[in-house]
Amino acid sequence: MSESLKQRRDRLLGSGAPLFYAEPLHIVRGEGVSLFDAAGRRYVDMYNNVPCVGHCHPHVVRAVSEQAATLNVHNRYLHEGVLDYAERLAGRHHDGIDSVVFTCTGTEANEVALMMARLATGGRGIVCTDAAYHGNSAEVRKLTRNRSTDGEVRSIPFPETYRHQSNDPAGFYLERLREVIGGFERDGVPFAGMLLCPLLANEGLPKIPDGFMPAATDLVREAGGVVVADEVQAGLCRAGRWWGHEVMGFRPDIVVMGKPLGAGVPLAAAAASRNIVDTFRRGTRYFNTFASSPLQAAAGNAVLDVIENEDLCTNAGKVGAEIRRRLLELQPRAEAMGDVRGHGLFVGVEWVSDRDAKTPDRDGAVRVVNAMKDKGFLIGNAGAFGNVVKIRPPLVFSHQDAAAFLDAFEETLGELDVR
Ligand SMILES: Cc1ncc(COP(=O)(O)O)c(C=O)c1O
Structure with a gap:
């Protein structure tokens, strides 16, 4: 059997070199808020803050x-x-x-x-x-x-x-x-x-x-x-x-x-x-x-x-506020969403297994992150307990991008039976 890309990476970079997602992505191209994998599938990048003005801005x-x-x-x-x-x-x-x-x-x-x-x-x-x-x-x-x-x-x-x-x-x-x-x-x-x-x-x-x-x-x-x-x-x-x-x-x-x-x-x-x-x-x-x-x-x-x-400071403020507003609307229906917070286009959702006890649920956060990846949206998890779903798209993220993400997020809550 031929060596997989992951095996080759372990051999050449050392096993343990960090990778995102249960099924790691093989990304070959970026443009604006999008990343594309080797099979041509598009993902919306809502994690990387290095390409803040969008990937490969002309x-x-x-x-x-x-x-x-x-x-x-x-x-x-x-x-x-x-x-x-x-x-x-x-x-x-x-x-x-x-x-x-x-x-x-x-x-x-x-x-x-x-x-x-x-x-x-x-x-x-x-x-x-x-x-x-x-x-x-x-x-x-x-x-x-x-x-x-x-x-x-x-x-x-x-x-x-x-x-x-x-x-x-x-x-x-x-x-x-x-x-x-x-x-x-x-x-x-x-x-x-x-x-x-x-x-x-x-x-x-x-x-x-x-x-x-x-x-x-x-x-x-x-x-x-x-x-x-x-x-x-x-x-x-x-x-x-x-x-x-x-x-x-x-x-x-x-x-x-x-x-x-x-x-x-x-x-x-x-x-x-x-x-x-x-x-x-x-x-x-x-x-x-x-x-x-x-x-x-x-x-x-x-x-x-x-x-x-492109007045991206203003954009980050407006689009970020919209993301938080809709997440706050979802919160009463999803016990696991213990806290929704952040500033501008930097949003965190604290995932908990018990809302009253505020018990950190890292596994739950990781499940959401992986399910969102399968839907084509790249987010992460972070924080002192690793249970904060971290949403940090490029500053060029638009209201339409946010709406697509929030629809997919709501759908994911239903599919994962998050209450
Ligand atoms: C707040 C903060 N400071 C500093 C660093 C280190 O930056 P670098 O990885 O470029 O050395 C990081 C990296 O994640 C960070 O999050």
Whole structure:
């Protein structure tokens, strides 16, 4: 018997290299919100946030091809395209975000942000949440599902209102933050700051207690730390505003961006004040071979062109609201849909086996994801318990696309006998 593609992959990439879906897909082409498999079957992509302007957007393809055919070199030369892009990207933020360090991955950008925070403050202690993921390098990995009560990286329980019981959830989580900061002080670990995804995407996109983020920002600054917003998932109009921190009402000192920036060209960045970035440059002499290149800039500039020209922030807000509205209509009939939430085109449905007890049902979420795939709609599951059905289509997702998805979703609930 000839070797299957899956067997060949296991042999060449190592078994265990992650794959989506019980029956993995063999995707060969993408266009707009669509992906096509080797047999020509169309799937609606409602998961990938890298091709945020749609797969193979002609403007991006042209810009990247022209740049690749003109100059594709490292960053130790002067180049206007790179500076134009840095200026546009920083210009999309509040005052105080002036300068940019480009990298190739979100992990690297978070590494840079950690170095920036530590150099800017002279501290070491970093606070994250206990169900976070910010990347896979040795240092950034310390922030993954961190449960440490000692060392330089420590966590607070991720703030949320779905399972939390007290009548002052913001106060409860702020107290946890005070405790962690106090613990650093007690243990002689000078405090450097807090690093969070503004929407807590990997934690499961919970409803964050009102006022928590701005109050936590104040608390961190009062303690001499800086606030880092990891916008790798939340940013670039995903939540209906340019940045997740705008939705959550706080202004970080350092912003980390990644995934969607280059529409597939590896491009990520950490941006901060001129002072923080200069201190970082002097302190590290940071160099990253493929980062800050004219090719990255061409991709980044083209993505910004499309977002601006097609008004995709507004689209994400409107279409996302429509998806949530219809899911909320379905919720009373489907006990398993414990909570429907999100911002813009980033929607989560918490799947539970008992709505009163709010028991996470990861298997149920996975069943829905696989059944939706069989109907031609690609979604995923994520969150602290893996039970949040994650719906995150490209920003060009239209009302018609949403209607088709919601009809299929309703049908699936019936077929799976979800009550
Ligand atoms: C919030 C967040 N930050 C950072 C990263 C790491 O980005 P990358 O995979 O580009 O290193 C991820 C990846 O999933 C992420 O979700």
